[in-house]
Amino acid sequence: MASQAIARTGRPLSPLPLAAVVIDDHFWSPKRDVVRSRTLPQQEEQMRKGGQFEALKLAWKAGEPEPHIFWESDVAKWIEAASHCLATSPDPELEAAVDEAIELLDGAQQEDGYLNVYFTVVRPGDRFTDLRDGHELYCAGHLIEAGVAHYQATGKTSLLGIVRRYADLIATTFSPGGPCEGGYDGHPEIELALVKLYRATGERRYLELSHQLITNRGRQPFYFDIELERRGNEGYFAGFFPQRPEQVQRFREYNQSHKPVAIQDKAVGHSVRAVYMYSALTDLAAEYGDTELAKACDVLWENLTNKKLYITGGIGSNHSIEGFGPDYDLPNEDAYAETCAAIGLVQWAQRMANTRHDGRYIDVLERALYNGVLSGASADGTRYFYGNPLASSGNVHRQEWFGVACCPPNLARLLSELGRYAYSLGSNEALINLFIAGTARFTLDVGDITLRQITDYPRHGKTEIIVSTPQAAEFTLSVRIPSWSKPTVTLNGLPLDITGVRNGYLSLTRTWDDGDTVSLDLNLAPRRTWANPNIASTTGKVALAWGPLVYCLEGVDHNVPVRSITLPRSSELRAVADDRTGAVTLHAAATALSPSHDGELYPTSPPDAKPVALTAVPYFSWANRGQADMTVWIHETGLHT
């Protein structure tokens, strides 16, 4: 699908504005309510206790604990998530708290627009001298995203003005002849934020700054070497990678500055850095019509999704760098698969889908969203995973918060802007990406159209899409057809031929009347998925799925260790919807191995295999019923006769 994508030159699809989407969904609404009622207050409390707000008063004195170099990003992500909530649900109390935080940011901003506590009070002379490790541009990026979200949600320009002044200072700093000419950040983020700022303000210089930062990246001589020499001392994270040549190269890959972005061809390094950078790259390739950059996106996407992606949509298997391992290096129990990285993949996948006009990218988005992202939070929304392993011997559990608390607010940001992922808007075309009950209002050439989704997805595979239009209107309604589904579709009750599904969407171009109804049935059934045998950790194993959900076995449902369970290939899978929770569980007759000789480590007779009733639950829901062992991948037998 990559090679075709480059050729396509149509205008990219856009997300809908948040206010245009109403979500009223049995699956998502409770999770979004938790963001508003729990995560945002919890994060605010953490920041009041932790010093993030206090630090903005710039009252730090030598000898006191230092403000953390990325505290502004915590504040910014909280403002952004809160703004997303305000976009759809007015809330004067929340808005006042946001305004208070913005006032603090306003007070912390310097005359010239600079806004970073650490480099204002702790190391005031060292602004923009440690781009590799200092996180200034990363924080700036999150502030910019917050400024845009706040403006779009409230119409207020209080924060937008602050971040524009800061962005203008950065543009000057990085301009030809400026102190950081040729420079770029050690943690990509500002690039995608500047594209948003450009789109919100129409000011092309922000887009150009983003383009400049991306295209400077990885050029030789390496800017991080230049700044190191200029600075005369090691960076903030000195020693994280020893000075041996292979580690120098590894450090460059860690922050994706090892070669020019246009010729990067492998997903390497810190995975959050990577997918944030790839997101910006995708935006910029489209904005500039740059086929070389677009090609890089395709090549990186192929590498990531065909060689480095967990079945849960998690990415970044390697703990030590919080990042990518070699191709097919996807251990299960040792998986890192940071929640933030899966969120970043969702962001990138959306950009790929919208620029390639291809719903198959949404398959990856949905895989990450319903599995490796959602697993990041507990069912009650009060506890979080940083890493999301695919197997556990029972020693893994979610925590209330983290010292570096990037994941919980990132999850809050994503869930509170879910509407932007559910739909896309094209040229006289309304696209449904995700099956979420509620409504979406599109303004097309033909006028305002409202689509209503009635669905119980992912519990059931049926979705009714009802068109509301003041008058008959010709436009294209495109409904995503997941690659794993076996759909049947009716239009106003009459069966539709869906052999014409292309690029992952069923596109219906016709004159729509008010009340026209498309009924999609994905005909969900439990399914088995296997892994490419190049992945060592999954050889001889099978995973179970239902709709977009990847399943796992949890110890709490079995009286044997789940890793000892073997599922015959011939064993029939049954789906049961839990009356109480609504969750679909999968069931099958399986066997479990048990020690045949009590205690013997290496017996010469095989382990006994005894029948066991296998129960699989959605992966995202695991570790909510006490600590227990878990596995996504299940031993399989009967592979051949």
Next chain:
Amino acid sequence: MASQAIARTGRPLSPLPLAAVVIDDHFWSPKRDVVRSRTLPQQEEQMRKGGQFEALKLAWKAGEPEPHIFWESDVAKWIEAASHCLATSPDPELEAAVDEAIELLDGAQQEDGYLNVYFTVVRPGDRFTDLRDGHELYCAGHLIEAGVAHYQATGKTSLLGIVRRYADLIATTFSPGGPCEGGYDGHPEIELALVKLYRATGERRYLELSHQLITNRGRQPFYFDIELERRGNEGYFAGFFPQRPEQVQRFREYNQSHKPVAIQDKAVGHSVRAVYMYSALTDLAAEYGDTELAKACDVLWENLTNKKLYITGGIGSNHSIEGFGPDYDLPNEDAYAETCAAIGLVQWAQRMANTRHDGRYIDVLERALYNGVLSGASADGTRYFYGNPLASSGNVHRQEWFGVACCPPNLARLLSELGRYAYSLGSNEALINLFIAGTARFTLDVGDITLRQITDYPRHGKTEIIVSTPQAAEFTLSVRIPSWSKPTVTLNGLPLDITGVRNGYLSLTRTWDDGDTVSLDLNLAPRRTWANPNIASTTGKVALAWGPLVYCLEGVDHNVPVRSITLPRSSELRAVADDRTGAVTLHAAATALSPSHDGELYPTSPPDAKPVALTAVPYFSWANRGQADMTVWIHETGLHT
């Protein structure tokens, strides 16, 4: 077997003196020749180049590279291995080189007996102030072992005198009122060495010093805390374990000082430290008739062999501490399984066998010796593994030498004293532990007896044992019967009833005539071994074995990745002896999984299974035919119907 062992109070069995054993064996003799012709010269060269010899001249000046804190152990292990060689094969040139090294040690020894270069020239004031990390007693232990071996091989007391003077200084230093009262070492080794010194000299004070070091260990207040406070600065390895409480505990476990030795019940920490300590503990429990210490040995043995032992006899799965993980934590590709640790296990198993009079400990000794120890060296004896993984994707290979070169000389020590492991001597009882062609001379109450083994083990399972005695003599001949074997035995051609095998030995008490012949056939056949399902990494897998040898699949014998191979349980195993090398390879019809959808990471149809001819080779011999992937554990299908 543990609970019975404590009750047994007979005098421990002894190894035979090296000079009493002649090894002339198709399997072992070439490996031992390599020790003499390659390993010893290579190590000598490394020490001449590396500075170990030069440093003994005490000419180090500030600013020069520092001598390493355990260089004496390198010199000592080389002298010990060389002495073992000299014990059976006079070699004036080698003896002269050893004498030269001993002269250097003599010159380095201080007036008061102290002998350690680092703490003489680099930090002269810091003798015995950093027992936890300083390795002084560890080096002293290896020097003592060398001194004893040199004396026993040559009758010379040159080195024995040196180490006795040093041991006497240590005894004074650690005596009541001495500067190190209550202290003990951070790396056990001297304890077992002092037992040897006691046995060689008859001086009980060396035994008592060993007992004192062992029983001080782990008492509260912790000596390493006391010395830390007294010293006022961090130890040599400060920072290896951060100062957090759980890491402080982990550091104590690392060097087995977390609690008194008598109540230690889990094999924890650095695995070489552990098995060296357990070896001394076993000696001391027997020497003192201390049932509490003996019980600790039994409990530790049970834990190690039933929960922490690789099928190869390797121990210590955890890279970061070069040591033990939790129970059943035995990953294959990530196995550390240091060669030295397997060697230490051989040493400990011998002591357990000889104090418990139980050949089943030799089963573990043999498992380690023929697999996880032997894998440590290449077929030509010139390259070495430090860690011995049980699976590899092809990126593992032996190296010529190491910065910390403990393993190669340790392997040289073991192979050159193999005779001490092959036989044991009891009260009017001669015991055969290992099947190795050659002769052994026992002096029993009834006179001198010579046993000759004619065998082609492990290629074949037949061993003829021929008794030579000047006159008819009543004594017990005990022949070890491996637990995995299905033996048949004849005496002078007449079948023997072997239902009376107890404690792993077939014991024949009778009046033996010259030429009496016991013919043992272990009836070798390829066998499958399974792992306790509590081990996560081996669930659903099987390993193959032939006699004492564990087998593996190597990429070089297959045109598919070995991890993709699945062996049906019903598939017959065939053994083929290679005409050229004499090695037995195992063969079976198997299948290999291959990607069904080119490149797809998670296909919804299963991988294709195609027939493949499986070839398994002895684990110890892997990585001798170029770099390739390897696995000991093979996916199994047909586990149940």
